[in-house]
Amino acid sequence: MTAELTARDKIIEAAYKVMAEQGYAATTISAIASEAGVARGLLHYYFKNKEEILVEVLKELSRRYTLRMRQLSQELPATDLSRAAISDAQKRLDRERERFLLRFELFALALRNPTLRAGAGELMESGRVSIANAIQRATEGRERSPEALAAVILACLDGLALQQLMDPTFDASSAYDRLYELVSGL
DSSP states (O other), X not given: OOSSOOHHHHHHHHHHXXXXXXXXXXXOHHHHHHHHTXXXXXXXXXXXXXXXXXXXXXXXXXXXXXXXXXXXXXXXXXXXXXXXXXXHHHHHHHHXXXXXXXXXXXXXXXXXXXXXXXXXXXHHHHHHHHHHHHHHHHTTTOOSOHHHHHHHHHHHHHHHHHHHHHOTTOOOHHHHHHHHHHHHTO
């Protein structure tokens, strides 16, 4: 994002803050408008409803993740990329716990809501593509099925994050290390 936020960007940032604090169900359009410092009607100019706002919040977070993975890919040699990407995923849960809460909230709601299902599908696809691109770089094109491997890795990362959110005593460090061992043999 640029230094100067548009009204739409302010709404998305405010929605993220409010939803992270209150959860999706308790968040109101009025609370988002208030946090963004805009009139409630302006939210409806950009978004039909709260569902669309949630999807856009998560898409923005996904864009940031994709940029982070692209940055890692450009900064690091291919041999270090797997370790750095898995380590980054592990640290992100500590830094952005609320992002994961919203992610899993979206997934649960999307199971029965077609509007959210489409957004959740795009979010998952974006994650798979980002990971597949990193796999291609890390294996220098040797991996024969990067998309399938990306789906497995994404499932592992989401599963570990969910376990940590559900059980604060769960120490996922060894599981992340084991995941790295599995993918480093590529």
